Amino acid sequence: MADARTLLVAGTASHVGKSTVAAGLCRHLADSGVSVAPFKAQNMSNNARAVPASExxxxxxxEIGVSQYVQARAARVPATTDHNPALLKPRGDAESQLVLDGQAAGHYAAGDYYDQHWDDARETAEAAHQRLAADHDVIVAEGAGSIAEVNLHDRDLANVETARLADADVLVVVDIERGGAFASLYGTLELLPDDVRERVAGAIITKFRGDPALLESGIEEIEERTGVPILGVLPYDDPGLPAEDSLSLPDEGRAVFGSDAPNERSVTVAVPRLSRISNFTDLEPLARVPGVRVAYVPPESELDDADAVVLPGTKNTVDDLRELRAAGFGAELRAFDGPVVGLCGGYQLLGERVTNAGVESTDDLDSVEGFGLLPVETAFRENKRVEAVTRMLDGVGPLAGASGEVSGYEIHMGRTDVPESLPNPVGPTSAATDRVLGTYLHGLFENETAREAFVDAVYEYADRERPAAGGGRQSPYDAAADLVREHVDLAALELPA
Incomplete structure (x- = not known):
């Protein structure tokens, strides 16, 4: 066992703030001169990033989950697959793609994974942790979901097994916004295996709105009942870190992010709410632009109030394509005459057809007709392309006037055939017309040149005056660190204050 200390940030449930706390700790420790690295033994997310692979x-x-990429940036270390050695990417019908050390290992039902492949995942995770521990002083590990799922305690790689293999101290995070925080924390601690319960160093309450003094009596009682100190109460404050999974989106209906209520100087970018949506963090840079509203809309929605449409990535292009067509979205999209951008799987949706479709779909299919907005054709193959890339931007269509380098990453299985007559504004695999763009480049809108050109095109189509940019916003990594250092008793965790 290496000498590095591991702190496991576990939770009473999903979406309680573990990722924010972990990122905040990573940035705070890095700011304090501590060599720190993030870690999540097993993640389940379709929001992934391409990073250099481990040895x-x-x-x-x-590829790794987006939260570990974010936490590596917070820790100011290059992200690698060691930060998330086992990744499960759901694709529907209770089946997920298993990614080990960043490489796709196959598609498995949950039972098959736990019966036949979990030991491989644990071995991969332990080796990755040992490599990180050899190079860093502190590892901030993030758990997954609830650490108290008693039916999973014998195979809970992200929580129970991480605590054991890393000899970790455990910090439990509980969300008070949904109510029942004290009961949730008490029940979680009671249900932990004895050896893991002994590792709990404290707990943090997150997402509190109001006067913390109102919690004092409850905190005193829960500390007396459990012997676990409450080390902090974090106010409800979103630092703006990319979301890890689609829990941040509603299961159904319309959800709007970004600019406040619509007015004469705002524009709306409509995004179809795909059942198998992936890498929707591609849209977050647009939602941070003053005046821009990103609206996730149901597939059956009309696009009358949209000023642009972006089709996001999808873990299963074929099944999402069939679902959108059945809902009438294809006809609605063809009738829309504003800027349209397709990103990765969204690009494939815009083409004439998808062939060899059975490689990705759970059904035995050969060909599925696309929306036909771009004269391209995509063929699926067994091999997945995963790579960070830099492209020269030669803006046409929705990126008209933009030029220079743009960087991002590609994660996809399909290969798209682009006619020589079609412009390739974002590298050779991209395609564009005067108003439609398709590209495999995830992270396109993180590049200011591309983002500004697209927003300008949207405002031109909407015939509205674009509002002036607001003042500079604090880095989300620094904002997460401020939350932690201002509201958590770091000294009690034996961390620099």
């Missing part, structure tokens, strides 16, 4: 991989690039 254990047989390829130069691999």
């Amino acid at each position: 254990a991989a047989d390829a130069p690039w691999g």
